Amino acid sequence: MAFTKKGAKWILWIGTLSSLILFLVLTVDTHRQVKVLTHAENLSEQVVQGKRVWQKYNCNDCHTILGFGGYYAPDMTKVYKRIGKEGIRKTVKNPQLVFADSWRKMPQQNLKDEEVEDLVAFFKWVSEINTNDWPPQDSDKLPPSSIRRMVAGVGVSPGGALFKEKGCFACHKISGTGGVAGPAMEGVGRKYDAAKLAQYIRDPASVDTKSKMAKQDLTPDQAQQIAQFLMGLK
Amino acid sequence: MQYQSQKVAYPYFALALLLFVLQVLLGLWLAINYFATLPQSLVDIFPFSTARAMHTNLLVLWLLLGFMGGTYYLLPDETKSEIYSSKLAYLLFVIFALTGVVALVGFLFGWNQGRPLLEIPTELDIVVVVGVLLFLFNVAMTMIKAKNWTAIQATLLGGLVFLAVLYLFGIPFYQNLTIDWYYWWWVIHLWVEGAWELVTAAIFAWVLMKITGVEREVVEKWLYVEVGLFLFTGIAGTGHHYYWLGAPRYWLWIGGIFSALEPLPILLMVLDTMKHVKHRKLEIKNRIVWIYAVGGAFFHLLGAGLWGFAHTLPQINYYTHGSQVTVSHGHLAFFGAYAMLNLMVFYYAMPKLRGVEEHAEGRGKFGFWTMISAMFCLGLAFGIAGVIQAYLERVLGFGYMATQEQMKLWFAIAFVCGLGFLVGVLVTVYDLFFPKPAAHVAHGR
Numbered sequence: 001m002a003f004t005k006k007g008a009k010w011i012l013w014i015g016t017l018s019s020l021i022l023f024l025v026l027t028v029d030t031h032r033q034v035k036v037l038t039h040a041e042n043l044s045e046q047v048v049q050g051k052r053v054w055q056k057y058n059c060n061d062c063h064t065i066l067g068f069g070g071y072y073a074p075d076m077t078k079v080y081k082r083i084g085k086e087g088i089r090k091t092v093k094n095p096q097l098v099f100a101d102s103w104r105k106m107p108q109q110n111l112k113d114e115e116v117e118d119l120v121a122f123f124k125w126v127s128e129i130n131t132n133d134w135p136p137q138d139s140d141k142l143p144p145s146s147i148r149r150m151v152a153g154v155g156v157s158p159g160g161a162l163f164k165e166k167g168c169f170a171c172h173k174i175s176g177t178g179g180v181a182g183p184a185m186e187g188v189g190r191k192y193d194a195a196k197l198a199q200y201i202r203d204p205a206s207v208d209t210k211s212k213m214a215k216q217d218l219t220p221d222q223a224q225q226i227a228q229f230l231m232g233l234k
Numbered sequence: 235m236q237y238q239s240q241k242v243a244y245p246y247f248a249l250a251l252l253l254f255v256l257q258v259l260l261g262l263w264l265a266i267n268y269f270a271t272l273p274q275s276l277v278d279i280f281p282f283s284t285a286r287a288m289h290t291n292l293l294v295l296w297l298l299l300g301f302m303g304g305t306y307y308l309l310p311d312e313t314k315s316e317i318y319s320s321k322l323a324y325l326l327f328v329i330f331a332l333t334g335v336v337a338l339v340g341f342l343f344g345w346n347q348g349r350p351l352l353e354i355p356t357e358l359d360i361v362v363v364v365g366v367l368l369f370l371f372n373v374a375m376t377m378i379k380a381k382n383w384t385a386i387q388a389t390l391l392g393g394l395v396f397l398a399v400l401y402l403f404g405i406p407f408y409q410n411l412t413i414d415w416y417y418w419w420w421v422i423h424l425w426v427e428g429a430w431e432l433v434t435a436a437i438f439a440w441v442l443m444k445i446t447g448v449e450r451e452v453v454e455k456w457l458y459v460e461v462g463l464f465l466f467t468g469i470a471g472t473g474h475h476y477y478w479l480g481a482p483r484y485w486l487w488i489g490g491i492f493s494a495l496e497p498l499p500i501l502l503m504v505l506d507t508m509k510h511v512k513h514r515k516l517e518i519k520n521r522i523v524w525i526y527a528v529g530g531a532f533f534h535l536l537g538a539g540l541w542g543f544a545h546t547l548p549q550i551n552y553y554t555h556g557s558q559v560t561v562s563h564g565h566l567a568f569f570g571a572y573a574m575l576n577l578m579v580f581y582y583a584m585p586k587l588r589g590v591e592e593h594a595e596g597r598g599k600f601g602f603w604t605m606i607s608a609m610f611c612l613g614l615a616f617g618i619a620g621v622i623q624a625y626l627e628r629v630l631g632f633g634y635m636a637t638q639e640q641m642k643l644w645f646a647i648a649f650v651c652g653l654g655f656l657v658g659v660l661v662t663v664y665d666l667f668f669p670k671p672a673a674h675v676a677h678g679r
Contacts, residue, residue: 005451016469055349061348072286132478132486
C-alpha cells in the first residue's frame with residue numbers, strides 16, 4: 001500500500017492543529033461578541049444571584065434553558081416573555097396549586113421571596129439573549145397559533161393585557177389556555193357584576209368565604225379593568 | 235494474563251458493571267416519570283431532576299471507571315512492564331468509589347451544583363481532580379519507566395491528559411449563562427467527540443490487535459488517521475452546540491460543516507475493523523469479544539454518526555434542539571460508542587482475570603442481542619416522540635404539555651424497551667462476573 005505511516009502522522013497533526021487553531025481563534029472572538037449578544041451590561045448582581053438560585057434548586061435537570069438540560073418540563077429561555085413576572089412568581093411559589101390537575105408535577109421547593117425575585121431577574125436577562133430566534137415556539141417573528149389566538153382575544157383590551165401580565169393565567173384558563181388551580185374564566189361575568197368581581201380580585205374572601213384564591217396586589221383601577229375584561233367573556 | 239498488576243483492573247470493572255445496572259434502573263424510573271402521574275408528595279422528595287442527575291452521573295462514572303480499568307489492564311501488556319504502583323491504583327479505586335457514593339447520596343439531599351451532567355459540588359470536583367492527576371501520574375510513570383513507546387500508548391496518554399484538562403473548564407461558576415454553556419460543551423462535547431474518542435480508539439486498536447493478530451504497523455497507521463479525523467471534525471464541530479446560545483452566527487457555518495464530517499472517522503473505523511477481521515492472523519477465540527468489537531463499531535456509526543448527523547444541520551436543529559430527538563441520539567450514541575466498547579474490554583479481560591481463558595458464549599450472545607435490539611427500539615421510541623415534539627410544539631405552536639400528551643404513548647413504549655434492555659444487562663453482568671468455561675475446555679479436548 002502506497003499510504004505510509006508518515007502520511008498518516010501528517011494527517012494527524014495537520015487535522016488536529018488546523019481545527020484547534022480555528023476553534024481557539026473563534027473562541028476569543030466569541031468572548032468579544034457575547035458581551036453584545038447577551039447584553040452583558042445588564043448582568044446585575046441580582047441576575048447573577050438568580051443564576052445561583054437556578055443552580056441551587058437544580059431546575060436545569062427538568063427544564064431546558066437555551067435548549068440545554070432536562071427535557072421533562074418547558075424551556076425557560078423565553079419564559080419571562082411567555083408567562084411574565086407574575087406567572088413565574090406564582091408557578092415557582094405554588095407549583096402544587098398551579099399543577100394540581102396536571103398529570104405532570106413540579107416540586108414545591110419552598111423558595112424564599114427574595115430568591116424568587118432573583119430568579120425573575122435572571123429569566124428577564126436570559127429572555128433578552130440573542131439566540132438567533134430560538135426557540136421557534138417563542139419566536140417573535142412567527143408567533144405560534146396559541147399566542148396569536150391569545151393576543152387576538154386578550155391583548156386588545158387593557159384588562160386582558162393586565163390579566164396576562166399579572167400572571168392570572170397561572171391558575172385560570174381562558175379558551176383552553178392557562179392553569180387549572182382556579183376555575184376557567186368563561187362565564188364568570190354571569191356570576192358576579194363588574195364591581196363585585198373587582199372586589200373579589202383584590203380580596204376574594206370578602207365576596208366568597210370559601211374561595212381558595214389569594215388576595216391580589218392590584219390597584220382598584222387595575223382590578224376594575226380586569227373585571228371589565230372578564231365581564232366580556234360571558 | 236502475563237502481568238500481576240493487570241489485576242488492579244478487576245475492581246474497576248466490577249464496580250463499573252454494578253453502576254451500569256443502577257443507571258439502567260434509574261432510567262426506568264425516569265421513563266415512568268414521563269408517562270405516569272406521580273403524587274405531589276413524592277415529586278417534592280424525589281423529583282425527576284434528582285433521578286436524572288443520578289442517571290447521567292452514573293453513566294459518566296461507570297464509563298470512566300471502565301476506561302481506567304481498561305487502561306490498567308492494557309498498560310502492562312503494551313509497555314511490557316508492571317504498573318508503576320499497583321497500591322496507588324487500588325487506593326485511587328477506593329477514592330473514586332467513595333466520591334461516587336458521596337455524590338449520589340448528596341444528590342438525594344440536594345447537594346448539587348445544578349449544572350446538568352456536571353452536578354457534583356465543587357468540593358468533590360477537587361477530589362476528582364487530585365485523583366485524576368494521581369491516575370495520570372501512575373499511567374505516565376509506567377510508560378516512562380518502561381521506555382517502550384508505541385502509538386497506542388501515546389494516543390491513550392494524550393487522550394487521558396486531554397480528558398483531565400477539559401474537566402477543569404466545568405468547575406468554575408460562570409456569571410454569564412451563555413459563557414457557562416460555551417465551556418460546559420468543552421467538557422461534554424470535547425470529551426465525547428475528542429478525548430474519549432482518543433482513549434477508546436487506543437483501547438480498541440489494542441484489543442483488535444490482540445484478537446486478530448494483525449501487525450502493529452498496520453493497526454497504528456490507521457489509528458493515526460482516525461485520531462486525526464476525529465480531532466479535525468470534533469474540535470471545530472463543537473460549534474454545532476453554539477447555534478442558539480447567544481454566540482455569533484458564524485457558528486452555524488462552522489458547526490454545520492465540521493459536524494457534517496463527523497461520521498467520517500467512525501466510518502473509517504468500521505471499514506478498518508472489518509478489514510482487520512478479514513485479514514486476521516489468529517483463529518477466532520472468545521467470539522463474544524469479536525461480536526462486541528464489530529457490533530460496537532456499527533452501533534457507534536449508527537448512534538453517534540448517523541443519529542448525530544440527522545439533526546446537526548442548523549436548519550433541522552432549529553426545530554429539534556432540546557427535544558426528545560436529542561434524548562434518542564444521546565442514548566444510541568453513548569451506548570454504541572462507549573458502553574459497548576467498555577463491555578468489549580470487560581469481555582476480553584474479566585474472564586481472563588478470573589482464570590477462564592476461553593468462555594462459553596451462549597449467555598454473552600443472548601445479552602448482546604437483547605441489549606442492542608432493546609436499545610435500538612428505545613432510540614426509535616424516543617426519536618418518534620422527538621419528531622412529534624418538534625412538529626407539534628415547534629412548528630405548529632402547541633403548548634408544552636399539550637404536546638407531551640401526544641408523546642405519552644412513546645414514553646410508555648420506551649419504558650417497555652428499557653425493561654428489555656435491563657434483562658440483557660443483567661444477563662451480561664452475571665455472565666461477566668461468573669464466566670462459564672467453554673464446553674471443549676471444561677471437558678478437555
